[in-house]
Amino acid sequence: MAIALGYNALVTRFNLAVPPLRQTFWLGARAAESRTQAPDGTERIELPRGRVSAEPSTVEQLTFALKREHLNLTVLGALFEHRPVLADIQEWLNSRPTSGYARRAGYLAHWLAGADFEYRAPAGSPRVRLLNADDYLVGPEMSSPQFAVVNNLLGSRAFSPLVRKTETLRGLLAEDLRAKVARAMDAIEPEMLSRAVDYLYLSETRSTYGIEDEVPDSSRAAKFRHLLEMAGESGVFDEEKLCEWQNLIVTPLSAESSYRTAQNWLSRPGRLRNMADFIPPPVEQVRPMMEAVGRVAAYAAEGMLDPMVAATCAAFGLVFVHPFFDGNGRLHRFLLHHVLRQSGFTPAGVVLPISARMLKRLDHYSSLLKSYSKPRTELLDYQLDGDSATIRVMSPQPLWLYAYFDATEMCEFMLQCCKLCVEEDLAAEVEYLRSHDRTVRELETWLDMRQSKLNSLIDIIVQGHGALSRRKRNFVEELTDEQVARIEEVVARHFAKYIDHQV
Structure with a gap:
């Protein structure tokens, strides 16, 4: 056994x-x-x-x-609530005062649970770090003279994600995506880049709503685009700034002037379902957790952490805290762009279609969110009223349940999305625009059609992989079949490379 x-x-x-x-x-x-x-x-x-x-x-x-x-800070946080464990650690420190593991345990019990020990590291004790930099991404170092321990965790007691240096993560970080972004931008002539970026803003706006299975009206889409254009403003984001951002992307009735003041929860729609899919931290934890999330985000601009890693940890931290009743998902995805632009990873005015990539891998993205939300919510005893309008959580919701999580797979996923945005999506959009310009120049030598309609026709044929479907034939009912065939040939020829990439 x-x-x-x-x-x-x-x-x-x-x-x-x-x-x-x-x-x-x-x-x-x-x-x-x-x-x-x-x-x-x-x-x-x-x-x-x-x-x-x-x-x-x-x-x-x-x-x-x-x-x-x-x-595993979550397990340790729960463990150190037990007095017999603290007594064992005290005895351990007494019997082996120079032990690095005893000192780590004592420091973590103090840091996580506020435990006090009658102990001070003997003079000359070698300092030990909580994380080995060969195995983990680490944060700024803070020393504890009492235990001769160096805290190099990412974040603080209120929020501290863990990022392991897996083979996959090492490989992605070694590619230096910041440099790839810079080279990609330098290779595109300014006028072409301006047109490509205009489309990328549109794509990112549509995709962030698409992830939530929504189709925004023109007003809501314009508001989110305006928020994207604001990304990268200097300074650490705080409650006032987040409320300003939240107010920009929700309806006036959903605008909030502070972090939430009541317990919220997420549920999928369904008749009489009466179940919570995620119960975020209680109200008293929201502000300290969000302050710590903002500190992790600042690591990027300060050069202490890879920008994409910092952006991922902060963005997922925000959506896990869920500081507002509405708009958290969009703010979570916006924060990725804010941190990347603030750190100089993406140039001012440029947006990568990260949400579009996430939408293409929606199952994976959803599974990452559920890997945090589901196991925590399953531990809670709660009650929703008959109309699912209010919730009462009967179980304790300790900080250690929410503040710590392994963000390694999330960072790998977001780095992969960023890599594909640079290597494929940006290049594809530029290829589309160049192919479009060549097509228009050739067609305008013999085809007399309004520019906006011609643009739409080209797009429809490209979407049809070089052919105009019978269902769309009435879009140009004034043209003969021979003319349509000629247009199809021109579009297919100029867009061959683009279409091959999309198939």
Whole structure:
């Protein structure tokens, strides 16, 4: 029978109400280490007997977790609420005052739970860092003289995402997407870039609403475009600035002058469904969490963190906190552009079609959001009234449940989206415009048609991969079949490269 190890054992031993672990360690009966991955992506790792004692103590389990596993501040936050654990750590510090793992445990118990220990690191104790920079992206360093521990986490106690240096993430960061953006912009003549950017603004606006399965009217679309044009303003965003942004993109009835003052929740529509898909943090946590989110966003402009990583952590942090009753999703996606432009990753006035890329991979994007929201909401006991108009949450909603999460896959996803925006989407739009100009010049030598109608006709034929469908034939009923065939040939010839790329 396998014996649970590390976080896995601590969760069971203290009955911790935390989201399920993505990776669990066990002491197995085999002579070699084995790894098994389930369809849902969770991994089970069995270690051979003899590597770990058969019945590890709480301190031994905590040592194993800190030594072998990814740092899990959520589990540790829940664990350090238990007084016997704090007593064990005090004894650990007394018996092994120079132990790096004991000092990390003591510091984290103090940082996460406010625990006090009668301890001070002996003189000459080597400082230990919470995160190994070879394995994680790290933040600015803050030293604790008491424990001789250096806190280099991303963020603060109120909000601290974790980003692991996976092989995928290392590869994406090594591509230097900021330089690729700069080279792509320099390669496009100013007039052409201006026209391309105009379309990209339109595409980004439509896509951000498309993700929410909405089609905005011209007024709402214009407001969101105006907000996109404001991206990159100097200064750290705060409550006043976020309210200003929120007021720009919602109806006057939904405009808010401060962060929310009541518990909100998300539910999918459905008759008598009466279920919450996500219950964000309680009101008292919103302001400190959002202040910490703003601090992480500032890392980009300060050069302390890759801009796309900082933008991702901050943007997903905002949507997880859900500081408003309306507009959170659009603000979440806008914040990506704000951080990127503020850091100089994207030039002033230029917007990458990130939401358009997210829309193309909507299932993946949705799964990333649910990986945070679903396991946390499933831990809560709540009650919605019969009309799903009010909610009462009966369970505790501790800070550690919301403030910490692994953002690695989110960063990988957003870096991949950004990479495709630069390498494919921007190039495709420029190719479209150049093909369009060549097509118009050739057709205007013999075709007398209003410019706006000609533009629409070209677009329709391109969408039809070089052919005008029978359903759209009445759009140019004044033309003969021979003329339509000639137009199709011209469009197909000039747009061949663009159409091949889209298929």
